[in-house]
Amino acid sequence: MLRGDFTQNMGRVFAIYIGGCLLCATILILLSLAGVPDRIIGIAFILLTVVFYASMGLLGRTAPVSDHYQVPALYNGMATAADWMSAASFIGLAGAIYAAGYDGLAFVLGWTGGYILVAVLLAPYLRKFGQFTVPDFLGVRYGGRLARMIGAAILVSVSFTYVVAQLYGTGIIAARFLGIDFSAGVFVGLAGILLCSLLGGLRALIWTQVAQYVVVITAYLIPVVVLSIKTTGLPLPQLMYGRALQGIAALSTDASLLPPSGLTDGVNFFGVAFCLMLGTASLPHVLSRFFATPSVREARLSVAWSLLFLFVLYSTAPAYAAFAKLEIISQAAGHNLTTTTGWIAEWSRIGLLTTGGGGSLSMADIHIDPDAIVLATPEIAGLPFVVAALVAAGVLAAAMSSADGLLLSIGKAVAHDIGSSLCTAKDRPERHGIVARTSMIIAGMLAAWFASTRPAGIVTVVGWAFSLAASGLFPALVLGIWWKRTTGPGAVAGMLAGWIICLGYILLVETGLCGSLFGVRDIAAGVFGVPVAFATTLIVSLCTRAPAPEMIDFIDSIRVPRGAVRPPKAGRTQIG
Amino acid sequence: MARGTPDTSPHYWRKTSQLMMTVLVLWFFISFGIPLASNFLNGFVLLGIPLGYFLTAFGTLVGFVILIFWYAHRQNRVDEDLHVAED
Numbered sequence: 001m002l003r004g005d006f007t008q009n010m011g012r013v014f015a016i017y018i019g020g021c022l023l024c025a026t027i028l029i030l031l032s033l034a035g036v037p038d039r040i041i042g043i044a045f046i047l048l049t050v051v052f053y054a055s056m057g058l059l060g061r062t063a064p065v066s067d068h069y070q071v072p073a074l075y076n077g078m079a080t081a082a083d084w085m086s087a088a089s090f091i092g093l094a095g096a097i098y099a100a101g102y103d104g105l106a107f108v109l110g111w112t113g114g115y116i117l118v119a120v121l122l123a124p125y126l127r128k129f130g131q132f133t134v135p136d137f138l139g140v141r142y143g144g145r146l147a148r149m150i151g152a153a154i155l156v157s158v159s160f161t162y163v164v165a166q167l168y169g170t171g172i173i174a175a176r177f178l179g180i181d182f183s184a185g186v187f188v189g190l191a192g193i194l195l196c197s198l199l200g201g202l203r204a205l206i207w208t209q210v211a212q213y214v215v216v217i218t219a220y221l222i223p224v225v226v227l228s229i230k231t232t233g234l235p236l237p238q239l240m241y242g243r244a245l246q247g248i249a250a251l252s253t254d255a256s257l258l259p260p261s262g263l264t265d266g267v268n269f270f271g272v273a274f275c276l277m278l279g280t281a282s283l284p285h286v287l288s289r290f291f292a293t294p295s296v297r298e299a300r301l302s303v304a305w306s307l308l309f310l311f312v313l314y315s316t317a318p319a320y321a322a323f324a325k326l327e328i329i330s331q332a333a334g335h336n337l338t339t340t341t342g343w344i345a346e347w348s349r350i351g352l353l354t355t356g357g358g359g360s361l362s363m364a365d366i367h368i369d370p371d372a373i374v375l376a377t378p379e380i381a382g383l384p385f386v387v388a389a390l391v392a393a394g395v396l397a398a399a400m401s402s403a404d405g406l407l408l409s410i411g412k413a414v415a416h417d418i419g420s421s422l423c424t425a426k427d428r429p430e431r432h433g434i435v436a437r438t439s440m441i442i443a444g445m446l447a448a449w450f451a452s453t454r455p456a457g458i459v460t461v462v463g464w465a466f467s468l469a470a471s472g473l474f475p476a477l478v479l480g481i482w483w484k485r486t487t488g489p490g491a492v493a494g495m496l497a498g499w500i501i502c503l504g505y506i507l508l509v510e511t512g513l514c515g516s517l518f519g520v521r522d523i524a525a526g527v528f529g530v531p532v533a534f535a536t537t538l539i540v541s542l543c544t545r546a547p548a549p550e551m552i553d554f555i556d557s558i559r560v561p562r563g564a565v566r567p568p569k570a571g572r573t574q575i576g
Numbered sequence: 577m578a579r580g581t582p583d584t585s586p587h588y589w590r591k592t593s594q595l596m597m598t599v600l601v602l603w604f605f606i607s608f609g610i611p612l613a614s615n616f617l618n619g620f621v622l623l624g625i626p627l628g629y630f631l632t633a634f635g636t637l638v639g640f641v642i643l644i645f646w647y648a649h650r651q652n653r654v655d656e657d658l659h660v661a662e663d
Contacts (some may be wrong), residue, residue: 242624262615300648318633
């Protein structure tokens with residue numbers, strides 16, 4: 001049923017996806033009106049989401065994989081945005097702003113400003129280069145297996161860390177809506193993700209991601225728009241949350257409980273923003289999106305469209321945080337909250353909320369984990385349970401599609417880049433599939449185990465991934481295009497140095513073996529890794545033999561949109 | 577060899593680099609300038625939100641979106657003017 005090119009299929013897939021979602025939602029709303037208990041509705045929502053994804057995966061198997069080079073910029077931008085919106089953006093971001101106030105905005109800045117760097121420094125040139133992955137580029141530009149293998153190893157470490165955060169998010173949802181333990185929830189989430197990935201995954205389905213963007217963003221907007229109408233009468237939360245802020249100020253008896261509305265911790269604010277921006281420009285699963293546009297021109301526009309679509313989410317997060325806080329604070333002020341209040345009891349059970357004192361709880365008695373804010377807000381505000389379940393389904397969709405893409409890129413990197421570089425025998429494609437699938441499952445299990453230990457909140461784990469990506473890959477990618485003198489040994493040394501410094505700092509600070517330097521939190525470890533990587537690349541490049549003329553010719557050819565790419569001989573055998 | 581290379585390519589690259597620098601300077605100003613001024617700007621209030629907070633949470637994003645579309649437009653025009661755009 002899915003033959004033909006992207007534009008022919010677009011309408012049909014869109015209709016199937018949106019229609020399917022609407023049908024599911026309608027059935028569940030009718031069930032809840034008919035008096036089916038909330039618990040069953042919650043379980044049904046989760047199951048339907050997983051079944052829905054699995055069947056989209058199966059459907060995708062029959063579809064041609066020829067979507068590459070046919071996707072118009074606007075749709076590619078939308079699909080990139082859908083890919084980008086993970087559990088971190090969806091549930092971590094508003095929670096971080098809720099907890100930290102102004103300093104939480106560093107995440108908003110970091111995750112959007114990075115797209116400028118992608119558009120200006122990388123996307124058009126990677127598109128001109130036209131191969132499929134970041135290690136492919138590193139291998140050709142730096143002439144050898146070593147650069148490609150190290151690039152792939154860094155990619156695996158970044159994707160792995162990012163998957164941990166996604167599984168953490170699915171664990172919270174499974175725990176809350178299936179009524180199970182958090183650790184068990186993480187593994188249930190992994191099982192769902194692996195089921196979908198192995199059944200076919202979403203790799204060919206760029207158009208399902210277009211539809212997914214619509215569904216996920218709707219799930220995010222519904223509760224906050226409803227709250228905005230309730231408080232201010234207008235459905236424009238992004239502009240109207242001033243009313244909520246004033247309400248919070250009026251109700252709060254102790255100003256010290258309110259997070260600051262101005263910059264307090266400049267080092268970490270700018271450190272986090274810097275790492276997230278450079279990390280955004282080095283995240284392999286995002287960059288590979290821009291290899292798939294029809295032209296260099298479309299690649300630039302496609303990055304711009306992605307940012308516009310993400311703008312909807314990121315400009316709403318501060319409003320989400322404000323309205324959530326107003327709800328909680330006004331209920332606490334009205335002495336309506338006790339340890340037996342539904343949502344307080346439920347989130348305490350999962351361990352994302354602790355209460356001090358008994359009887360009527362005040363704002364100071366309720367310690368709610370930032371990662372619970374987005375999911376708990378619909379319940380707290382007393383919206384119908386179906387809204388809470390819808391938000392959960394949105395998070396699940398976001399986390400599943402991100403984790404799916406990341407696990408696939410891990411599998412591909414291990415089989416395609418590391419595996420074939422290690423064994424000198426001829427490529428055996430049938431073994432690639434097995435190696436890829438095995439490494440996906442192993443990486444998934446390890447990530448689930450790590451997530452179940454609750455290493456840190458979602459945004460922190462994601463911050464590590466971005467710091468690692470920025471330190472390991474950003475200098476090699478950018479200098480490879482913008483500085484012809486960069487040599488293979490220089491890039492390899494730079495990648496290793498940046499990555500080791502960054503990973504080392506995170507591990508030392510997390511294990512408590514070393515205090516933080518200059519007060520920099522480990523989430524901003526790239527503040528050390530990136531300069532070290534740049535300096536190492538520069539120095540080693542200048543000390544080694546300048547790139548050959550045919551390499552210079554190759555760089556010239558990817559800098560200019562017109563004409564063919566002229567890969568150097570050494571690199572030619574590396575592609576593929 | 578395709579038209580546009582190699583004789584026009586140094587010129588093209590100079591133009592492209594200039595545009596890159598311009599965009600990065602604006603990017604730097606938006607990302608770091610506004611937060612630095614936020615405590616001062618918070619003395620003003622817009623729509624009930626302290627101005628520094630509002631500009632960081634909303635203004636920067638609007639700035640980024642405008643900047644990125646402006647860049648795409650300008651760079652695509654440079655490509656066409658110097659005849660190095662794809663056929």
